Amino acid sequence: MEFIQTYKAYIEREIQDIELPQTPTTLYDPLRYFMQIGGKRLRPMLTLLGAELFGIKKEEAINAALAIEVFHNFSLIHDDIMDAAPLRRGFQTVHTKWDVNTAIIAGDVLLIKAYELLQKQSGDLRSLLSVFNQTAKEICEGQQLDVDYELEENLTIDDYIKMIRLKTSVLLGCALEFSAIIANANESDRKNMYEYGVNVGLAFQIQDDILDLYADPSKFGKQIGGDVIANKKTILYLFALENASTDQLQQLEILKDEKDPQQKIEQTIKIFNDLDVKQKSLNLVNYYLQLAKDNIQKVSKKENTKNYLEELADYLLTREV
Amino acid sequence: MEFIQTYKAYIEREIQDIELPQTPTTLYDPLRYFMQIGGKRLRPMLTLLGAELFGIKKEEAINAALAIEVFHNFSLIHDDIMDAAPLRRGFQTVHTKWDVNTAIIAGDVLLIKAYELLQKQSGDLRSLLSVFNQTAKEICEGQQLDVDYELEENLTIDDYIKMIRLKTSVLLGCALEFSAIIANANESDRKNMYEYGVNVGLAFQIQDDILDLYADPSKFGKQIGGDVIANKKTILYLFALENASTDQLQQLEILKDEKDPQQKIEQTIKIFNDLDVKQKSLNLVNYYLQLAKDNIQKVSKKENTKNYLEELADYLLTREV
Numbered sequence: 001m002e003f004i005q006t007y008k009a010y011i012e013r014e015i016q017d018i019e020l021p022q023t024p025t026t027l028y029d030p031l032r033y034f035m036q037i038g039g040k041r042l043r044p045m046l047t048l049l050g051a052e053l054f055g056i057k058k059e060e061a062i063n064a065a066l067a068i069e070v071f072h073n074f075s076l077i078h079d080d081i082m083d084a085a086p087l088r089r090g091f092q093t094v095h096t097k098w099d100v101n102t103a104i105i106a107g108d109v110l111l112i113k114a115y116e117l118l119q120k121q122s123g124d125l126r127s128l129l130s131v132f133n134q135t136a137k138e139i140c141e142g143q144q145l146d147v148d149y150e151l152e153e154n155l156t157i158d159d160y161i162k163m164i165r166l167k168t169s170v171l172l173g174c175a176l177e178f179s180a181i182i183a184n185a186n187e188s189d190r191k192n193m194y195e196y197g198v199n200v201g202l203a204f205q206i207q208d209d210i211l212d213l214y215a216d217p218s219k220f221g222k223q224i225g226g227d228v229i230a231n232k233k234t235i236l237y238l239f240a241l242e243n244a245s246t247d248q249l250q251q252l253e254i255l256k257d258e259k260d261p262q263q264k265i266e267q268t269i270k271i272f273n274d275l276d277v278k279q280k281s282l283n284l285v286n287y288y289l290q291l292a293k294d295n296i297q298k299v300s301k302k303e304n305t306k307n308y309l310e311e312l313a314d315y316l317l318t319r320e321v
Numbered sequence: 322m323e324f325i326q327t328y329k330a331y332i333e334r335e336i337q338d339i340e341l342p343q344t345p346t347t348l349y350d351p352l353r354y355f356m357q358i359g360g361k362r363l364r365p366m367l368t369l370l371g372a373e374l375f376g377i378k379k380e381e382a383i384n385a386a387l388a389i390e391v392f393h394n395f396s397l398i399h400d401d402i403m404d405a406a407p408l409r410r411g412f413q414t415v416h417t418k419w420d421v422n423t424a425i426i427a428g429d430v431l432l433i434k435a436y437e438l439l440q441k442q443s444g445d446l447r448s449l450l451s452v453f454n455q456t457a458k459e460i461c462e463g464q465q466l467d468v469d470y471e472l473e474e475n476l477t478i479d480d481y482i483k484m485i486r487l488k489t490s491v492l493l494g495c496a497l498e499f500s501a502i503i504a505n506a507n508e509s510d511r512k513n514m515y516e517y518g519v520n521v522g523l524a525f526q527i528q529d530d531i532l533d534l535y536a537d538p539s540k541f542g543k544q545i546g547g548d549v550i551a552n553k554k555t556i557l558y559l560f561a562l563e564n565a566s567t568d569q570l571q572q573l574e575i576l577k578d579e580k581d582p583q584q585k586i587e588q589t590i591k592i593f594n595d596l597d598v599k600q601k602s603l604n605l606v607n608y609y610l611q612l613a614k615d616n617i618q619k620v621s622k623k624e625n626t627k628n629y630l631e632e633l634a635d636y637l638l639t640r641e642v
Contacts, residue, residue: 024466026469108461125447148347
């Protein structure tokens with residue numbers, strides 16, 4: 001998928017060029033640091049690919065794309081504080097490298113910076129802002145639900161889907177609806193682009209949960225089974241809960257306190273395999289990917305024959321990291 | 322100043338009516354709590370008074386006014402975390418009543434909510450957003466400077482003015498420029514309204530420093546001399562530093578470690594009085610108030626004969642709390 005590298009390189013250059021004041025260095029150095037430790041840049045890529053689908057040059061949608069990426073980075077900085085995460089993409093988080101206060105205000109400025117980039121985007125600003133505000137609010141709600149769920153005993157698959165829809169998928173939807181707004185597309189096209197993003201986001205997040213336990217260790221960037229060790233309520237775990245016998249439920253409960261990580265992972269995988277939760281989860285990934293492809297098919301105003309968005313959906317399914 | 326109460330009551334009603342979702346309650350209850358513990362509501366009042374000066378009904382500028390107030394509350398919630406402040410207006414701060422994570426995300430949602438209110442405001446949205454983004458960024462810079470200054474040895478009056486301009490005054494400027502944008506006023510009127518707000522803000526903040534030590538204890542809402550006890554670098558202290566003899570400088574340095582608060586306050590006042598810093602500070606208040614009045618005089622597009630903004634400037638000078 002060569003186009004992915006081309007778009008990523010373009011986005012990286014544009015991120016380098018985002019104007020940030022030099023002073024106070026105590027405020028702007030942490031921003032610069034965090035924006036440059038990278039990431040897949042998937043979200044801004046979606047805005048650019050969407051724009052091209054409508055026949056809009058990527059340069060004409062770049063500010064909206066950057067607004068999405070900058071917002072994403074704001075939310076990561078604040079989430080990392082809340083999750084007390086020491087590392088992000090292998091680098092120290094802002095609150096670890098500096099301190100919590102620095103990370104709070106660095107995040108705040110990035111959020112404002114996202115709005116500044118959006119304000120520079122050509123197109124119907126009131127519509128762009130309306131979608132962005134709604135999305136931003138939902139992402140905060142999703143983050144709060146994620147926190148609340150840690151204490152929730154009887155979590156269902158539906159609860160989980162609701163949470164990841166808010167916490168991660170709506171931003172992909174927003175990234176794509178931006179492209180439709182910039183292209184002045186009709187309501188139906190706007191909606192289908194948004195839903196494509198949400199469905200890809202759901203598939204992507206569910207696949208993340210699967211990879212955490214079932215990825216090829218030689219290709220996976222992180223420790224295998226990290227979610228199991230941390231007793232995270234992943235889609236695998238929730239499918240297990242919904243299908244387990246009384247006996248298996250008891251085993252899962254006991255495993256929560258298992259101190260030996262290797263033992264914990266092996267025994268969990270055994271129960272998960274008995275309950276076929278990997279396949280159940282993969283079915284859900286495919287379900288959302290099919291919905292996403294249907295959404296793209298329904299978009300009427302296609303000006304471009306190269307339909308990168310469908311390719312991207314397939315690519316995301318085959319990834320191993 | 323009866324009009325102040327009328328406007329405040331109107332703003333309070335409108336704040337009650339701001340739409341906030343019910344769930345997650347863990348996210349929205351802290352917001353509701355903080356928005357309702359009150360405050361002077363001076364900032365949104367400025368937008369409404371500015372609008373009326375231009376012949377615009379207050380109802381037609383209310384969303385911009387609320388955006389300013391909601392933004393102000395966002396910044397207070399996050400500042401209170403950074404300052405580890407247990408109380409705000411006599412009530413528990415959000416991070417004290419709940420926890421730091423709750424206060425971070427509650428602040429984030431309020432910041433987004435401010436943009437949502439702005440998006441609902443009629444008028445040139447791109448201009449409103451541009452002024453708001455610039456202001457919001459500057460306020461974060463001001464907060465960071467305030468933090469940085471705690472470790473700064475050789476602070477000047479100019480440094481201090483720069484900091485309070487960013488941290489508090491530009492939001493008053495923004496509140497008033499909003500009214501000019503909504504009224505479609507010309508560049509010069511926009512600039513004068515903005516500068517009026519900044520100058521009133523500077524006068525207000527300097528007066529705050531004076532009142533902390535020289536207010537009538539029977540009328541002042543807080544402990545007299547709190548800034549002295551906390552070794553805060555107020556305008557009084559900085560005027561003292563700039564004018565003190567070597568001997569007085571040494572005394573001020575020793576006083577920083579004085580444990581008896583009454584002793585500390587009395588001896589500090591003695592040095593301050595010897596150096597006439599109260600009068601020097603009052604002169605600065607009057608200087609900025611005069612600039613503010615000049616700004617209002619220069620505004621060309623006055624549609625309203627009742628010039629509440631000039632009255633307000635005078636009122637702020639006579640306040641004792």
